[in-house]
Amino acid sequence: MVTATPSAFAGDRVWADTVDSRRAIPASLQHADGHDADASGAWAASSASTDRPEVRIALPPPALRLPHGSDPHSSDPDDSDPLGMSTLLYYAVGLTGYDPQADRWPLHRAVASARCLYPTECQVLLPHGIYRYDAAHHHLLRTAELDPGSVARLLDDIGAHAALVVTSRPERTARLYGDYAPRLCAQEAGMTVGALHLTALASGLDVEIHQDPDTLSALCDGWLDADVDADVEYAMAGLAVAPRPGDTTSGQDWIPSELARIVRARHSGPLIFDPGPEPAPRALLDDLALALATSPLPDCSAYLCVNRVSETPCGIYRTTPGCGGWQLVAERDVVPGLERIGQTDGRVSLNFRSAAATVYLAVPRARAVEEYGDDAFRRVHLAAGAAAHRVTIAAACHGLAARVHNGYDAAAAHHALGLSDPGETVVFQLAIGRVGNHAGLRLPVVF
Numbered sequence: 001m002v003t004a005t006p007s008a009f010a011g012d013r014v015w016a017d018t019v020d021s022r023r024a025i026p027a028s029l030q031h032a033d034g035h036d037a038d039a040s041g042a043w044a045a046s047s048a049s050t051d052r053p054e055v056r057i058a059l060p061p062p063a064l065r066l067p068h069g070s071d072p073h074s075s076d077p078d079d080s081d082p083l084g085m086s087t088l089l090y091y092a093v094g095l096t097g098y099d100p101q102a103d104r105w106p107l108h109r110a111v112a113s114a115r116c117l118y119p120t121e122c123q124v125l126l127p128h129g130i131y132r133y134d135a136a137h138h139h140l141l142r143t144a145e146l147d148p149g150s151v152a153r154l155l156d157d158i159g160a161h162a163a164l165v166v167t168s169r170p171e172r173t174a175r176l177y178g179d180y181a182p183r184l185c186a187q188e189a190g191m192t193v194g195a196l197h198l199t200a201l202a203s204g205l206d207v208e209i210h211q212d213p214d215t216l217s218a219l220c221d222g223w224l225d226a227d228v229d230a231d232v233e234y235a236m237a238g239l240a241v242a243p244r245p246g247d248t249t250s251g252q253d254w255i256p257s258e259l260a261r262i263v264r265a266r267h268s269g270p271l272i273f274d275p276g277p278e279p280a281p282r283a284l285l286d287d288l289a290l291a292l293a294t295s296p297l298p299d300c301s302a303y304l305c306v307n308r309v310s311e312t313p314c315g316i317y318r319t320t321p322g323c324g325g326w327q328l329v330a331e332r333d334v335v336p337g338l339e340r341i342g343q344t345d346g347r348v349s350l351n352f353r354s355a356a357a358t359v360y361l362a363v364p365r366a367r368a369v370e371e372y373g374d375d376a377f378r379r380v381h382l383a384a385g386a387a388a389h390r391v392t393i394a395a396a397c398h399g400l401a402a403r404v405h406n407g408y409d410a411a412a413a414h415h416a417l418g419l420s421d422p423g424e425t426v427v428f429q430l431a432i433g434r435v436g437n438h439a440g441l442r443l444p445v446v447f
């Protein structure tokens with residue numbers, strides 16, 4: 001049992017406001033003055049505002065191959081990083097690509113981020129303190145010194161050797177998106193949780209996700225400061241990690257055989273998502289089904305609109321929590337429905353005609369509100385976000401881009417996809433397609 005004084009955990013009202021959000025693109029975006037929020041801000045955040053001396057730990061280079069054990073030339077884990085935090089952080093929150101030609105949004109991380117504003121941070125609780133991952137330098141920066149006895153008790157309580165706290169700074173996204181930011185930030189936090197979970201499994205770690213406010217408060221005790229006016233950092237989820245006894249992975253898990261390479265290659269496509277009209281391989285659907293069936297926070301259903309997939313009839317397919325495989329709901333040309341759902345200000349958001357498939361993730365919103373009240377919004381987005389990240393990785397396994405796009409009408413999606421429960425809401429739209437080399441120049445960033 002863990003207890004702690006309340007801090008800026010995610011039960012805060014900021015995450016409660018937009019649980020019903022059915023907006024597409026926010027009005028604030030239409031009035032943007034052409035200068036997006038400075039993406040570098042997301043990388044510059046540090047404990048600079050405090051008087052504490054900066055303590056930096058350079059992490060060893062991340063493994064170039066995952067899953068763990070797939071590289072015959074890999075050396076033993078570094079003594080300075082016995083749990084492999086370097087690899088875990090790099091393939092989930094690390095800086096993986098740099099586009100020197102892009103005047104806006106040149107930096108890319110392992111996980112997608114709306115307009116590359118990167119509101120998500122990862123804080124690492126180690127026996128000697130709490131450290132923020134500095135993706136730009138692949139360092140850990142000490143956030144606070146903590147009482148080693150309390151940390152040891154807390155880690156012991158949750159059966160962990162280390163804990164990760166995924167946090168969000170909505171102010172970064174709000175500079176561009178106004179009060180639509182919490183939705184984007186909660187989605188990205190969920191995707192980051194999914195990325196950390198998948199990377200931990202592939203790294204040979206046992207990993208458990210903690211969402212409950214008591215554990216989150218305990219994990220944040222002594223370092224997460226709720227009393228600041230701007231750029232508040234909110235804890236969204238905790239992950240407890242420990243070495244896996246016997247160094248085996250469960251046969252039930254979905255771990256792509258070249259996960260490290262695939263994460264480095266993942267991308268969302270160019271500014272306008274206009275893929276080539278090539279069919280995706282049938283194996284994409286198998287990967288998607290398994291990835292979603294084994295998603296760590298399973299309270300989320302997926303609807304798949306197949307447009308161009310080899311050996312697969314066009315139509316709407318569905319998979320529900322815990323059930324592998326796709327069930328055909330309706331065989332039909334999906335494009336007219338997609339073009340009704342996926343609109344931004346009355347215009348179709350992307351080229352659904354050439355996209356291979358589009359995934360919609362739906363959550364039991366009404367049930368979550370009943371159960372968790374104000375905290376429902378954070379929880380449903382964690383579950384859907386974790387699944388969404390898996391969709392992006394499953395697509396990347398087949399050399400395809402997956403684009404999260406919030407330009408859609410949730411009511412139209414509910415109707416067109418045939419959702420029967422009025423309490424269910426679509427929270428993610430992801431289009432999948434082959435974009436060739438038109439995603440911009442991506443220089444790999446490897447530390």
Ligand SMILES: Cc1cc2nc3c(=O)[nH]c(=O)nc-3n(C[C@H](O)[C@H](O)[C@H](O)COP(=O)(O)O)c2cc1C
Binds near residue numbers: 111184407
């Ligand atoms: C929560 C979320 C919402 C997004 N919404 C949109 C959107 O509405 N329209 C769009 O074109 N891209 C959207 N994106 C895609 C991002 O702009 C894209 O991930 C970003 O440019 C980074 O590119 P990368 O994923 O290739 O690194 C969204 C991404 C996330 C994570």
